[in-house]
Amino acid sequence: MIENPGAPVLELPVADSSDPRRMVLNMGPQHPATHGVLRLVVEIDGEVITSVRPEIGYLHTGIEKTCEAKFYQQVVPLTDRVNYLDPLSNNLCYCLAVEKLLDLEIPERAQWIRVLLTELSRLNSHLIWLGTHAMDIGALTVFLYTFREREEILRLFEAVAGQRMMTSYFRIGGLAMEPPLGFFDRVRAFMHILPEKIDEYSNLLTANPIFMNRLKGVGYLSAADAVALGVTGPPLRASGVDIDLRRDMPYSSYEKFQFNVPISTVGDTWARYEVRLVEMRESIKIIQQALDGMPSGPVKADAPKVVLPDREKMKTEMEALIHHFKIVTEGFDVPAGEVYQGIECGHGQMGYYVVSDGTAKPYRVHMRYPSFATLQALEVMCKGGLIADLVAVVGSIDIVLGEIDR
Amino acid sequence: MPQAPTLSGREVVLGAMPQHPAVQAILNWNSAALDHAKFDFGELTFTIDPTQIRAACVAVKDAGYNFFEDMTAVDWFPASPRFQLSYHILSHAYKERIRLRVLLDEPSPHLDPSVDSITPVWPGANFYEREVFDLFGIHFAGHPDLRRILMPDDWKGYPLRKDYPVEGYR
Numbered sequence: 001m002i003e004n005p006g007a008p009v010l011e012l013p014v015a016d017s018s019d020p021r022r023m024v025l026n027m028g029p030q031h032p033a034t035h036g037v038l039r040l041v042v043e044i045d046g047e048v049i050t051s052v053r054p055e056i057g058y059l060h061t062g063i064e065k066t067c068e069a070k071f072y073q074q075v076v077p078l079t080d081r082v083n084y085l086d087p088l089s090n091n092l093c094y095c096l097a098v099e100k101l102l103d104l105e106i107p108e109r110a111q112w113i114r115v116l117l118t119e120l121s122r123l124n125s126h127l128i129w130l131g132t133h134a135m136d137i138g139a140l141t142v143f144l145y146t147f148r149e150r151e152e153i154l155r156l157f158e159a160v161a162g163q164r165m166m167t168s169y170f171r172i173g174g175l176a177m178e179p180p181l182g183f184f185d186r187v188r189a190f191m192h193i194l195p196e197k198i199d200e201y202s203n204l205l206t207a208n209p210i211f212m213n214r215l216k217g218v219g220y221l222s223a224a225d226a227v228a229l230g231v232t233g234p235p236l237r238a239s240g241v242d243i244d245l246r247r248d249m250p251y252s253s254y255e256k257f258q259f260n261v262p263i264s265t266v267g268d269t270w271a272r273y274e275v276r277l278v279e280m281r282e283s284i285k286i287i288q289q290a291l292d293g294m295p296s297g298p299v300k301a302d303a304p305k306v307v308l309p310d311r312e313k314m315k316t317e318m319e320a321l322i323h324h325f326k327i328v329t330e331g332f333d334v335p336a337g338e339v340y341q342g343i344e345c346g347h348g349q350m351g352y353y354v355v356s357d358g359t360a361k362p363y364r365v366h367m368r369y370p371s372f373a374t375l376q377a378l379e380v381m382c383k384g385g386l387i388a389d390l391v392a393v394v395g396s397i398d399i400v401l402g403e404i405d406r
Numbered sequence: 407m408p409q410a411p412t413l414s415g416r417e418v419v420l421g422a423m424p425q426h427p428a429v430q431a432i433l434n435w436n437s438a439a440l441d442h443a444k445f446d447f448g449e450l451t452f453t454i455d456p457t458q459i460r461a462a463c464v465a466v467k468d469a470g471y472n473f474f475e476d477m478t479a480v481d482w483f484p485a486s487p488r489f490q491l492s493y494h495i496l497s498h499a500y501k502e503r504i505r506l507r508v509l510l511d512e513p514s515p516h517l518d519p520s521v522d523s524i525t526p527v528w529p530g531a532n533f534y535e536r537e538v539f540d541l542f543g544i545h546f547a548g549h550p551d552l553r554r555i556l557m558p559d560d561w562k563g564y565p566l567r568k569d570y571p572v573e574g575y576r
Contacts, residue, residue, distance in 0.1 A: 057556040064541075065565055069572045100447050227498075230474055230530025241498065248501045339447045340494050340505065342475065351476050353492065368476035368494075376533055405556060 021046050027390070029058050035132060035394070036401030040378075047386050052379045059405035067365040071331030072098055073172055075365060080166040082367060083403040085128050087157075088114075088121035089345035091170035094365075096251055097341035097352040098172050101334050102306060110174040110299040111253040116187065116290040117160065117169065118252075118345075119283045123194075124153045125346030125398075126280050133273070133395035134205060137214050142204055149197050152190050159183055173307035174300035188291050191284050198280055205273075215270040219381040219393035222267060229380065230373035233348020234279065235397055238272040240265035245344040256293075257286050269389075269396040276398075306332050331360030347371055347398050369403035412446040419443035419450075426450070427497075428504045431469030435461065441509075451505040459508050460522040460548075463493070467527060471495040471504060474528035477535070479542045483568040487511040489519055489544060510544065523549040541566035 028039040037058035043051040063082060067075045079090035092114055099106060131146035154164040160179045161169035169176050205211045221231065226239040236243065244261040246254045262278035264271035300307045308327055309320035326332075336358040342351040348370025355364040374397045381393050413419050420443065423429050432440050432452060439462065442453035454462045463474075476494040487509040496503045510519040523546035524531045535546045536555040543564035546552055554561060563570055 057554075057558070060556040062565060065570075065572055227473055228529050230528070243498050249503075337446060338451075338480075338492070338505075340449060340476070340492075340503065342496075342503065349475065351494065353476065353478060353494070355480050364478075364480045366476070366478040366492075372533060373530055376530060 019045075022050075025387070029055075035399055038375075038394070038399065038401055038404075040390070040394075042387065042390065044387050047388070049382045049385055049387055049390065052382050052390070054375050054378060056375070056401070056404050059401045061406065063406045064365055064367065067362055069361065071360050072334055072362060073327070073331065075362065076171060077166065077168040079367075080168055081402065082406055083125075083345065083347070083350075083369060083400050084165055085400055086121050086125040086346045087165060087167045088117045088169065089343060089350060091168060092118050092252065093341055093343045093345070093350050093352045094354075095170045095172050096343065097339050097354045098334065099301075100339045100341060101337055101354060101356055102172070102303070103335075104173055104301045104303055104306065106174055106252075106301055107298045108253065108295045109297045110301075112290050112294055113175060113179065113299065114170060114252050115254060115257065116287055116294075117157075118343075119286045119290070120153055120156060120187070122346045123280055123283050124150055126276050126283075127153070129276065129346075129395075129398040130201060133392075133398070134201075134211070136391045136395040137211060139205065139208070139211060142201055145197070145201060145204075149194065156183070156187060156190065159186065171300075171307070173303055174298075178299050184291055184294065187287065191287050191291070194284055195281065198277065202277060206277075212270070214389075214392050215268070215273060215396070217268055217270075218385060218389045219269040219396060220267050221377055221381050223265075225380050226267075226377065229377040231348070231377050232370045232373065233344065233346075234275045235272055235374055235377070236348065237261065237263045238275045239267040245342055245349055249342065251341070251343055257289050259286050269392050272396045333358060333360055334362075342368075345370065347400065347403070348374065367403075367406055369406070371397070371399040371401075372404045375399060375404060412444075414444045414446070416440060416443050419445055423450075427469050427500060428452070428466055428471060431465050431471075432462070435465035442507075449503065449505060451507055453507045453509065456508045456510055456521055459491075459493075459506065460524050460527060462506060463495075463524045463527040466495055466504065466506070470499045471497045473498055474524070474530050475503065477524075477531055477538065479538045479544060479566075481542060481566065481568045489542065491521065491538070491544070493524070518543045518545055520545040520547055522547050523552075525549055540564070543567065 023044050025042045025044055027042055029037040039055040041053040063078055076091055079094045080087040083090055127146040127150045131143035134142035157167050158164045160183060161167040221239050223239045223241050226236050242263050247261055259282045262275050264275055304323045309324050313320040314324045334356045336356050338355045340351055340353045342349055351368035353366040354362055357363040382390055413422050439455040439458040440452055441455060444451045473496040475496045478492055480490040482488055489510040491508040493506040494503055510521060512519055523535055535549050538544050539552055540554040540557050541564055
């Protein structure tokens with residue numbers, strides 16, 4: 001056992017009795033507006049925030065340690081559970097990283113279906129953000145509306161993967177299987193009604209004077225601070241930094257899609273709301289392009305030692321049966337090396353750093369999740385603001401504690 | 407994915423990519439601090455002298471690699487040097503990522519290794535260094551708030567080290 005040489009522990013700031021206006025407030029970890037188990041140690045002077053310290057780790061499950069004990073293909077279901085609101089982006093990022101190590105060529109159809117589904121997953125993430133953010137502000141109706149549309153997305157996930165939230169549909173080397181009959185028609189029908197629904201949310205919120213007053217001019221984050229603190233995704237673009245990995249460092253054939261990257265230079269909570277709302281409309285555009293141009297062909301790479309064979313083949317061909325047995329019982333060796341794969345998920349830049357020592361189990365899997373870095377910017381956004389605005393700012397950075405604590 | 411050829415070794419990489427902005431930045435700064443370089447899987451990696459990591463970060467930051475994206479450690483137990491720190495730095499201008507690596511050894515079996523914190527260069531490294539301290543027991547000199555971040559404050563041991571069992575001590 002290793003001795004821990006005395007890590008300093010958190011000392012709660014004590015209120016100074018000579019200044020009766022100063023107060024230390026503990027928000028969370030069971031506060032409904034902290035979206036999980038985030039604890040904020042807030043110091044206030046009257047109603048003005050003087051410091052915010054996020055205390056995290058209440059949801060730490062040691063997923064990175066667990067990954068080291070699993071075969072490469074067994075890690076895919078673990079990744080869903082990290083950011084459970086954007087499951088397919090997690091699958092995609094991990095699979096791309098391992099595929100880079102294996103030097104696998106993924107068939108075009110699989111890449112396009114991956115794009116289609118990660119965009120649906122982004123919509124899922126943004127719909128939950130919009131509903132809960134509006135609910136935190138006090139607009140309860142929007143929550144019911146967005147969850148109605150989210151339900152349809154979850155049904156689509158269920159149709160394609162058999163699971164509503166923990167999809168694990170992307171596999172190393174392609175997809176688990178071909179999507180079911182009629183799946184693309186269902187997606188097309190949903191994409192037909194969704195723009196109207198987004199107009200509906202927008203009608204409820206964009207010109208709503210209460211919502212506007214709560215968000216405009218609140219939680220300002222400058223572009224320089226955002227870059228210095230590692231903020232990514234919609235909060236970074238709302239501060240005026242024009243970077244989106246889908247367009248700038250394309251992966252999984254994103255370079256074949258036309259879409260705009262919305263940015264705003266205002267940098268407040270309202271700008272983050274506007275950017276995400278436009279992003280939802282851009283996602284619909286990407287999905288429609290994917291539906292229109294969907295290539296035909298296989299959905300799994302031609303790599304019998306990595307990708308499980310079809311059931312039919314496995315039952316009729318000796319070689320396929322041997323490969324199936326080998327992959328399931330002892331995994332597949334991945335060449336030694338280290339790779340980092342970054343993608344743009346709903347919250348910002350996600351990254352998987354996978355280190356292989358040449359065996360069938362990853363030597364180290366590190367997950368970079370956007371909320372973890374964005375949380376560092378919370379103090380900058382809230383300092384000098386009112387305590388009542390803290391909830392609006394926390395909602396606007398769209399945190400998921402599962403991905404912060406891992 | 408067609409991949410670029412693999413290059414390994416300090417002189418090979420420096421010779422093959424003399425025009426690369428990151429290579430130029432490192433050479434102009436202090437080429438003696440560059441222990442090793444490689445280019446594989448389309449990713450450029452520089453192994454930096456552990457005492458020079460903060461200065462190396464300043465050098466690449468000035469060369470346009472402006473965004474600190476990720477940082478973590480790898481435990482190569484029982485090999486020596488035992489720990490590897492990997493910093494992933496993104497350039498918004500070049501749309502490209504580089505990796506800086508530092509190899510660290512334990513000074514003695516009961517003493518934790520230490521390295522300079524890069525929070526003066528990128529404040530966003532704060533939580534990442536706390537995480538590495540928490541899970542690997544690597545200390546960062548000059549870090550403003552080096553406390554455990556994910557594990558409880560009174561936890562004993564460093565869970566992501568390879569000599570720490572997956573299910574914890576019983």
